[in-house]
Amino acid sequence: MKLSIRHYTTSTTGILCVMLTVLCLLNSATVYSQVKENTQQGEQLTLKFNLMAGRQHFSPGNTYTNPFGESYTVEKFRFYITQVQLQDSSDMSVQFFPNDYFLIDAGDTSTQTITIPLSLKKITSISFLLGVDSVTNVSSVQTGALDPVNGMFWTWNTGYIMLKLQATSPAAQVPANQFTFDVGGYKQGENAARKIGFLLKHKHLIHSLTLNVDVDKLFNSVHPVKIAEHPMCHEPGPLAMQLADNYATMFSIGEMQ
């Protein structure tokens, strides 16, 4: 009887031993396959946002003149990018990143370059959303780029500010001459998110793409928006929609490598 019990314990520990070994093997196998995957799909696309005002480089602290001859000194310029989509029309393959949000900030050059993993053989078109999708607007408090601490969130009227330009201008007849375009809105008829897309023509697979962003277009492209007439946009609505139509035209394709 005593012997059989001992045999029993031995065999149990034996099984345990085997299981542990198997676990260890499994573990290393996963690690191995991950490494393999990474080396196979290690290609990346770097997207650079080149901020401009007409032909000038655009950054906070500097003074620019908009298409209406109104001069302004920039304090903040930020916008959200999400839903980046890459497409290869030759084999209809698509890469889509709906859950990656990027806050591009004129005051922080490190935010002006974003990298996304690349598995396509060729990129024939790229599209993205300027703004934040409506579902995320009404979800609870987010982290990272979407953290309300970034000052791109309306606390009194739930929703994201999709693009913010804060500046001073002698043309702005408001306290401290400070004018603000806080553009946002996700409800029907007030949705300020804009999908922006480009066809890309190149022979080889590119790994770097520059998007030129012309802030002049924010003031004047689809709708003329003069600082003197509209020094404040601070909620969703018609003015936000006009500015959104304008910022949808801000982008153009620059250098590809």
Place this chain on the structure above:
Amino acid sequence: MKWISTICFCVFVIAAGIILVSSAEKTKQPTMLPFKIPQGWPKPVYDFSQNPVTKEGFELGRKLFYDGRLSRDGNFSCASCHQQFAAFATYDHNLSHGINNSFTRRNAPGLFNLAWQKEFMWDGGILHLDLQPLAPITDTLEMGETIENVLTRLRADTSYPRMFKEAFGSGTINTQRLTKALSQFLLMMVSDNSKYDRVMRGEDSFNLPERLGYEIFQKKCQSCHPPPFFTDFSYRNTGIPEDKYLNDIGRMRITHNPADSLKFKVPSLRNVQLTFPYGHDGRYYYLQDVLDHYRKNVVNSPTVDSLVRDNLPLSNYETGQLKAFMYALTDSSFTRDPRFAPPGYENRTPQAPAEHEHQYKY
């Protein structure tokens, strides 16, 4: 054979050790606090799966709720305008005091049964309980602080990093965790033990005025103030004329729809005895003033609710009975609940005077 069993024994000891250590780690897990849905009440709208309430999270939320350092000058906590003895409204104030001797623009509502509330503020502008605290913290007429400064202050504190770790598993302090902790505290504030509730549960009985008042209430008030929340959470214009200095258009500020002009959220009547003054701008001091508005002073305009248009017929007799019933909605076990008291004040929660209301006035 012997060496095999020795090796196996060693492996066994190691494995047991690992299990023991991991279970010791498990004991560090926060303690779940069950959320009890009162009998007959609907399912909460708050998604508890995204923010399970724990003892540690609740206590962190409580500390934050009572901490003035969430405001710019350190003087204004959430509790400055949401006092437990007033069912978490501001006692005796039409508008609350904010930073730099400012006044808020609206009357602070009582805080309870928030797990069932989908939209917040008098105009419903805020769409999630977690997002709600960001409004008073950043409002220049309330706490006047930036979220960034609050987070910086909490990170530099001696006890907050430990409390965040206990509640959320790591010492990271960010907006999401700050607001989740506050929500955990706020969610547990369930007021379901007024005399009315005890009567409905068969544990108590109404006196004659209360019973008569309840009958009138069911006929004339309940369509907008239905139990168990005593609000239907809708937005209505009850014919309160616009204050020419506040210029508050209510719900229309959020929806931009002229049909929502001067509409405000129907307030809960639970603990209504303690949440005076009344109305979105607190212009009615006594309950009698509110009833007098409904029976004499409704100002008709295109968006005035059809239920109160041209006044609500109420006799002097009826207003008296209605008040008797509404006083039966006071939940003193809620306003004395030590769980919601300031940390360290559990056994000495301040109380409102028993009969603040000038019940003998009419």
